[in-house]
Amino acid sequence: MGAGVWLATLLEPDGDTLHGIADLDMDCVDYGTFSLSELQGLDVGLQLGVERDILFETTAPISVWIDIADIARGIRAAERIIARLEREG
Numbered sequence: 375m376g377a378g379v380w381l382a383t384l385l386e387p388d389g390d391t392l393h394g395i396a397d398l399d400m401d402c403v404d405y406g407t408f409s410l411s412e413l414q415g416l417d418v419g420l421q422l423g424v425e426r427d428i429l430f431e432t433t434a435p436i437s438v439w440i441d442i443a444d445i446a447r448g449i450r451a452a453e454r455i456i457a458r459l460e461r462e463g
Contacts, residue, residue, distance in 0.1 A: 378416075378424075379449040380408060383436045395439060397449040405440050433460055 377399035382392040390410045397403045413424045432439075434456050443452035 380413065380424075381436075381439060381449055382408075385410065394436070395443055395449060397443065399448065401447045403440070403443040403447075403449060403452075405436075432456060 379397045379399075380392075380394060381397075382394035384393040385391070386393075392408050392410050392413075393406070394408070395403050395405050396408055416424050439449075439452060439456065442455050443449050446452045446455055
């Protein structure tokens with residue numbers, strides 16, 4: 375429901391600091407750290423929170439995601455491109 379998409383690749387031992395890509399649907403993506411507790415506290419509307427996609431799989435390294443998401447101007451667009459590349463080999 376919400377505009378934001380986060381692709382987390384690493385959770386620090388503190389149990390809260392995530393590393394990955396953040397896309398707040400503003401035609402740009404940012405790589406860095408963000409807080410798991412802050413994500414869990416977000417209300418995206420209708421009293422719903424952020425949802426984890428348990429079916430998400432990729433073989434592409436985060437560096438590829440960063441490059442393609444930057445060019446495609448978003449994680450959702452990068453996901454379509456990378457999925458197609460992974461299917462085609």
